[in-house]
Amino acid sequence: MTPLVEMHNISLRFGGNQALDNVSVNLYPGEVVGLLGHNGAGKSTLIKVLSGAYRADSGQIRVNGQEVQIRTPQDAQAQGIETIYQTLALADNLDAVANVFLGREKVRGVMLDEDIMELEARKTLDRLRVKIPSLRLPVAQMSGGQRQTVAIGRAIYFKARCLIMDEPTAALGPEETQKVHQLIKALKAEGVGIFLISHDLHDVFDLADRITVMKNGRLVGTVYTQDVTHDDVLGMIIGGVMPKNVRPADQPAPRA
């Protein structure tokens, strides 16, 4: 089976700081890969290379086995890669509709087609079942959960093949987090591949088929969730050591 996305030997340096050092990960259709590591491990930087926000110094990206150049966010979007950034990347002064469609507005001629965008945004956000009374208020006036919902809506509206979620539930309460879990499972069933970055081990064990751990810009390794315990994963995150006697996990998890 060819992976949906393969990042191979990606390196990236910020000044004197080697943020990524020969990192390789892959993702298959319909699976969730949990990306774990301490703050500053390089998780956000890695996925920003994939989403076109940063350019790697070296390394390759393949989509469906084809090598691709991802130079800009549009390049990533054209490959069906959508990202929910840790910072949400919302324009706080614009309303929910404008944010969902930012950079990809629907137009009639040169004129923005506000009605269509509002209808479609409403449909998409309803799917997440977080109450947003008015889509026409600046998102600055919304709660953390509502803002996160808008950021998620923005990513799922455009029918991603590969979805990157950088701490998608950080601002959510338990109930809203549950809804995001349901969404992830639904998207997975539709064959979307998902990179999930999270600090919550329970979340990751609940959702991820495989777990990739990074430390100090390097890859510690990738394991099948079913093969490891929380302590094994903590050992990878903190100590940077692979648990003993685990299978190599560069193929999708065998269905249980």
Added chain:
Amino acid sequence: MQTQAASRANANLVQSLGVDGRILTMLVVLAVVWTVFQILTLGQPGQFLSPQNLWNLSVQTAVVGIMVGGMVMVIVTRQIDLSVGSILGFSGMIMALIQTVPPLGWGGNWILALLAGLLLGALIGAFQGYWVAYWAVPAFVVTLAGLLIFRNATFIVASGRTIGPLNDNFKVLGGGLNGSIGEFWTWVVGLVVMAYIVYQALTNRSRRIKNGLPVRPVWAEAVVNGILLALTLAFVLVMNAFPYPGTNIPRGMPVPVLITLVVLFALNWVALNTRFGRYVFAIGGNPEAALLAGINVKRILVAVFALMGMLAALAGAVQAARLNFVTNSMGNLLELDVIAAAVIGGTALAGGSGTIVGAALGALLMSSLRSGMVLMGMPTEWQNVVLGAVLLAAVIWNTVYLRNRR
């Protein structure tokens, strides 16, 4: 308790009207200022609300009014342009030279002069925008340099002389003796605008209903559009109430005022209805988000500065046409008026927030204050103190407004 309920009721009222609270405030302030000046000038021959004074007021607002919409866009993207007064002077001077000095100077090429001036303004703006966008040089510094360079280039190209008189056709732009469109065309413009207001209201509403989207209550629609129609009608009547000297032939709308209204309408439309306008606001709200959304932030910034430069040149044409002679100090310090008008009109220097309509009202408020204080014979120094105080009050009010909204 009671006041809280009352203020909530007020907020609900404003909300269902669907109008920016800051614009409503501006309108109220303008109404108060006009009323106060009218009362203060009641005893004198030139009353504040006389057609003659209002007509003059409209011409006096034109130059800043043409530029202020561009400045809103500049400030919304978190930038500033200090060079607009100098660009106005420099391109005005170039336009004057082209139409007066041989070999180019024969009367027929005032159109060439105008186009060359506009192009020059746009190029200067784009050049400044390039350094801001692609080299991350602070706009404050780039345009401060532009202020110095083009103010003095104006002196250099004309060797310090005053250039004029200008071509008679060109002078129409300034709103002088032949510079009005007359009673008939003023009515035509007014009726077209009124028809547009009604058409917009009806089609927008029916389209939103058809699409199952929420609409304003009918009464709110009627109030807002009724006020717009009444203002348009009042404007036409005032413009047509000021005759040529010694006759009773109405002058109608001055050409510079027509230009200002067209510019402001176009900018407002672009800001609200196009991708370009959307991106201008997105960049101001969160530049990183704009980049991550794949918006070409640098190109938009260059375009915004180019637009600002072109508008400054257009204002330069109007100013030159109005004065008939271009001096090397034309437009001196005007950048401050333009920035002040934008800020009084609710544009936040932090970026991301501002409206063209608000800024237009800001420009009108500033020129109203000036005109009223002149009528009352107040010394210039005191006029400027008052304007400064108004600017400060406006910024404080705007800050409070934005904070409460959060």
